[in-house]
Amino acid sequence: MYEHSGTHPADSTTPADRTGGGGTGGGRSPLRRTVLRRVLPAVAAAGIGVAGFAGFAHGSTGGPAAAGTKLSRDTATTSATTSALGSARTARAADAGSIRQTAAAADFPTWGTRWAVHATADVDSPSVGMINKTAPGQDRITADYQVDTGRKVCEGSACSTFMAHLTGPVTGFLSVVAVDIPQDRLPGVPVQGGGGHPQPGGSRQEALNRAATWLTADNGAQVPYSQAKVWKDGYRQDCSGYASMALGLPTPGTNTVGLATDRKLTRPVSLAELKPGDLLIDAAGDNNNRHVVIFEKWNNDAHSSYTAFEQRGGHGTDHRTLTYGLPGGDAEFKPYRPVTFGD
Template sequence: MHEQRSTHPADTTTPVDPTAPMTRPQQAPFRRTVWRRVLSALAAAGIGVAGFAGPAHGSGVGGATTTSEHSATGSVPPAAAADFPTWGTRWAVHATADTGSPAVGMINKTAPGQDRITADYQVDTGRKVCEGSSCSTFMAHLTGPVSGFLSVVAVDIPQDRLPGVPVQGGGGQPQPQPGGSREEMLQRAATWLTANNGGQVPYSQAKVWKDGYRQDCSGYVSMALGLPTPGTNTVGLATDRGITRPVALGELKPGDLLIDASGDNNTRHVVIFEKWNNDAHSSYTAYEQRGDHGTDHRTLTYGLPGGDAEFKPYRPVKFGD
């Protein structure tokens, strides 16, 4: 099987380790509502949230490393990294605020909620990451226990962002533009080869990975292109002229696509062209998400003479050529 006929809801993801499901403590709706109202009231009163020791699932929100006290001169001391509890297991910490960037570490590797994190700023990526009913577009910049970026979904708080932690973007930390160039697209495609604790992301038409994309071929390509989660299906990748346009086989460049959009969800497929393997163009190397295997990087002949003629070449229009 190659791809999902219909889109999958964007508010669920698959844990990194399906044998160790995440279990988030339940919080009564009124408590979440009251806490949000308290935060709003504090903000309106000009009281720093970081200095309010309100509970979040039984834990202090701001931690002992933050303060709202003023110095004798009346100035506010620089904010230290705030401390927060986490939940679940095996959360990936990324090199950048892009969830498709390489993993540089892991939170709660062996037990749910075993690690507390410290963060000095957060980035609103505009890209929603969900786990169950919890969603956030924010990535926290961690200073411990691992340095890198972690989705705020992993933090055991009722908010979708870290209270009391500054939001950085634009001038300070540039917002990521996933898949903005051919090189970036191929780099993103390669991340799924090792995203599953060093192994490839497993194939599924029904599940979505932790970054919010379906684990089938078209969800994988959508991830590499930086399209909205959970991903466009194969027919959409071939027919939506806001995404791709047809090109000649001999014009293929790294990051172009070969798509079989005919048939049904058991026959349609899409792969990402990387390079020709020889001057005769008798085969090429490509990235793909394939059934009974998962993410792969291998030699293919789809669309070539003697290969599967149903595959046609397409170019993502975002590359501008």
């Protein structure tokens, strides 16, 4: 009996809707974005009333509602607009130099209050902590990589699809709009995980290369299997999360049913048509027996077995010989071609 390591618990119902939210960047200029993201924190720090600035405290999904998000702040109302703006200009100059000096160390200033740090590279994932610029030790964050989620988050005129993986002061994922920089992504910080929407004409070899990274990603060992946990690149550690990672689909990954039925992602092919990077999927049953593997190559001219990448229960990431979907093998597996390959 073949081991079907299953997928996310959502597989027990219908495919999860993981399409990214919208959001409008509009014609907002870099200058206006810089002013808002640098001056407003300084104004708040000086004690000026912030009732007119509500909505700059926490990441929110894009779209028409994003610009109008109203979230509370804890700053008291006092005085001195002219003095505050003068201080803000001084702070802007100092911060600009600081960013240039610290970008190589992935260290950046934060801005605003009440920024949620999320468990995964998804603004809808659970919060694991908060960032508050005014709290001790939280005026700067350190990030080791960032993920392009393909889902825009906006606060005022500042928008970004990127979420940074923080190593301090809180570990987790933070929207880049919470960072006091004029860019929409962290300069000098590597982008990992291939989050965002699949791009037409994606390379089969790139997908296989990404699949291979999980064989040694856990300090030289394979990524452990889990239907509940996500790996540090933001993808679920089950079979469909793994396949989503290899294909560069949005984090935390589409479930097995979605990989088989969403024609924006895959289309059925015959066994004879299988090429490197194609999928073999068993989408029947529940989350305990659904499974997906990534085809790499035929092992012989008779096509009696093939080599595939797989994320399986009780083991984790694997690269081995399989017969799923072949005559004499498990007939519930069907071959599918990711549309990202363009053929």
